Amino acid sequence: MKYTPPELRTVDVTRYVTPLREGGSLPAIVEANDEFLYVLKFRGAGQGVKALIAELISGEVARLLGFRVPEIVFVNLDEAFGRTEPDEEIQDLLRASEGLNLALHYLSGAITFDALVNELDATLASQIVWLDGLIMNVDRTCRNTNMLMWKKELWLIDHGASLYFHHNWSNWEDQAKRPFAQIKDHVLLPKAKELETVNDEFSAILTPERIQALVSLIPDAWLTGVESPFASAEEHRQAYATFLNNRIANSEIFVKGAQDAR
Template sequence: MSKLNSTCMINESQIRTVQVVRYVTPLREGGSLPAIVEADDEFMYVLKFRGAGQGIKALIAELISGEIARVLGFRVPEIVFVELDEAFGRTEPDEEIQDLLRASEGLNLGLHYLSGSITFDALITTIDERLASQIVWLDSLVTNVDRTPRNTNMLMWHKQLWLIDHGASLFFHHAWQNWEEQAKRPFGQIKDHVLLPQATELDEVDTAFKAILTEERIAAIVALVPDEWLATVESPFETVEEHRQAYATFLNTRIAHSETFIREAQHARKALI
């Protein structure tokens, strides 16, 4: 996939909502214990629970970063809102899962399950320098700490590369300390990125991606976050709208100062090679 896939573009205002009808199996390799579920549209989804790990903030990061990736043309499994009924917590025999289900009643997040996909391995599959640069740019923007050789969070499905699991991005929102200054800072963890050695075209990608991610486009993506989630999580903001606007401000500021994270990535790459 040397060129971005324009067919992955969607109308940012459209995120479907589905209802869980069957809990299939937990994915125990994930620290937050996501699960494969069947929904009322007869599709299978990887369900990310609001009651797990970093909670709703991880769902917000997954939604915003995943939809930014999609707008930039990357292949990302369809993201849906998932309603979880209280009945599911009553019949599950595993106490840990039962507690998780009960803590996650209401609106959760799901990603279309790519059945038969395999984990991307950089030692087996080589991708070109443009695509590597595009992914490194994306992860530098959203401060995604979770795309390393140990855990690439990329899948090969039908011979195409798909990006998954962005819940560890936007980590500034777990504390909101000096978040406006954090938006202008380099992303030091990029040194651990699995694709950094191949990312030779960051300047060219920067120009192209900044043209796509307008303030209007960022506002449309951030608008997807449910008011309920923003009202539930801890933040320093008095209103949901102020909370929502802070995400847009962070991203727009970071895009405007992209030379900072581009330079950091280029320096880290030179140190590697």
């Protein structure tokens, strides 16, 4: 059966609700023209569009593997939107983010996952550890789990710090075949006792066809510019696909790294 890739909706910001002062990226809760609230990740923030690309690819990989991830949408930010914002820092961010940004559906009333309170079985813990080993997610620690409990279900959020290899493309092909050292700090690592079983199951799901479909979601406008080391947006896009396919093909490397860290 042919795989049908996800189709991301595009919405327009109509109201800036409040900033979420977490780290240096200053995401914000905004309202869009569909009357839903979203957590908006700005292209003009510290890590620029690379954080948006990581959020997009990693979030949709997680969704494909069966995890609950808030809906991801593209968000247009009009050039006139920030003119009435009194906070100069936020106004500068809005101006630098004109055009296409990324957002996740806001889970109103969700609470932060607490490993001491919320029990997870070994299977789910192993699945999340495997995902984070694949995407090299440094941001799932006891200090900041980036998991939410919403309506008694676990949701994964905030993957902008993953795929950090793309901040320096000089040795990206080698990094695809390396263990993920930071997995030692993963909040769920002590419970991840079924990594080999999960590896077989998840590797079979993430076929090259499905990876290709996911990276095709990256807008051309995010793949061009003075920082791109590639000749075209398509060449840049294919580098992400190659990296992920190589990492999946060599998944036993990051699985063994996680097992050793346990």
